[in-house]
Amino acid sequence: MGQLDGKIAVVTGGNAGIGLATARRFAAEGAHVFITGRREVELEEAAAAIGNATAVPGDVSVAADVDRLYERVRERGQGLDVLFANAGINHIATLDELTEDVHDAVFDVNVKGTFLTVQKALPELNDGASVILTSSTAAESGSAGMSVYGASKAAVRAYARAWAAELGGRGIRVNAVSPGPVDTLLWDTAFGERAGEMLDTVAAGLPRKRVADPDEIAAAVTFLASPQSSFVYGANLYADGGMNQI
Numbered sequence: 680m681g682q683l684d685g686k687i688a689v690v691t692g693g694n695a696g697i698g699l700a701t702a703r704r705f706a707a708e709g710a711h712v713f714i715t716g717r718r719e720v721e722l723e724e725a726a727a728a729i730g731n732a733t734a735v736p737g738d739v740s741v742a743a744d745v746d747r748l749y750e751r752v753r754e755r756g757q758g759l760d761v762l763f764a765n766a767g768i769n770h771i772a773t774l775d776e777l778t779e780d781v782h783d784a785v786f787d788v789n790v791k792g793t794f795l796t797v798q799k800a801l802p803e804l805n806d807g808a809s810v811i812l813t814s815s816t817a818a819e820s821g822s823a824g825m826s827v828y829g830a831s832k833a834a835v836r837a838y839a840r841a842w843a844a845e846l847g848g849r850g851i852r853v854n855a856v857s858p859g860p861v862d863t864l865l866w867d868t869a870f871g872e873r874a875g876e877m878l879d880t881v882a883a884g885l886p887r888k889r890v891a892d893p894d895e896i897a898a899a900v901t902f903l904a905s906p907q908s909s910f911v912y913g914a915n916l917y918a919d920g921g922m923n924q925i
């Protein structure tokens with residue numbers, strides 16, 4: 680018996696990194712997983728690799744794309760049991776460098792995208808469903824260049840608290856997960872050629888002197904998705920190697 684046998688799950692940003700690792704794990708635990716992301720080829724490849732998965736291309740910051748995702752979920756006729764709102768972007772810019780366009784882009788995906796992903800899921804969510812939002816250690820730590828990303832992730836953490844209060848009456852649990860540094864493409868897009876150097880620097884400050892593998896975050900998300908966390912509401916689960924804890 681898998682922990683998610685017969686369940687229907689949605690993972691946004693399911694074609695790479697933490698989302699892909701989590702979608703794989705959900706499927707291995709018995710769920711059928713709908714994955715979404717903008718890059719269609721990578722999305723189709725991910726769905727094929729996962730096996731029990733449906734690829735629905737789309738951008739979480741575009742309402743019509745999110746509608747299309749849930750139309751596909753509705754067609755399956757079993758509602759939705761697990762929603763992992765994971766899609767996100769980072770952009771490094773100090774206050775003097777930050778532009779309005781960059782600020783809008785980060786908030787459009789990380790904040791508005793999370794809002795659309797969860798609000799538009801409401802008609803599909805089964806009683807007792809689990810919703811997991813992706814925050815970050817950056818929500819509660821101040822690093823130069825990380826202000827807009829950190830602010831967007833603090834907003835996501837706030838969503839988890841209020842939505843847990845609003846949906847808890849139906850037994851729908853809303854929680855956040857806050858990864859520390861994880862070796863994914865996010866670092867390449869944010870830091871370019873300096874990504875490896877930045878990961879090494881951050882790793883050196885952690886007790887185990889390493890960053891996380893995406894699977895280690897997937898394990899934490901699977902705990903929140905499963906009945907193992909049945910009394911966990913509105914929490915923020917850090918899987919950060921001790922980064923914000925020590």
Ligand SMILES: NC(=O)c1ccc[n+]([C@@H]2O[C@H](COP(=O)([O-])OP(=O)(O)OC[C@H]3O[C@@H](n4cnc5c(N)ncnc54)[C@H](OP(=O)(O)O)[C@@H]3O)[C@@H](O)[C@H]2O)c1
Pocket residue numbers: 691692693694695696697698715716717718719721737738739740765766767768769788792813814815816857858859860861862863864865866
């Ligand atoms: N890696 C870390 O150290 C770390 C730490 C803390 C939190 N996080 C958070 O974890 C989440 C996953 O990040 P990751 O590290 O796995 O990064 P990643 O490897 O870059 O993956 C990001 C995923 O999000 C998707 N995505 C981005 N913008 C999207 C949009 N507008 N619409 C739909 N999908 C979109 C990407 O697919 P497409 O590009 O095809 O759209 C991709 O699947 C993010 O929310 C990130 O902020 C990461």
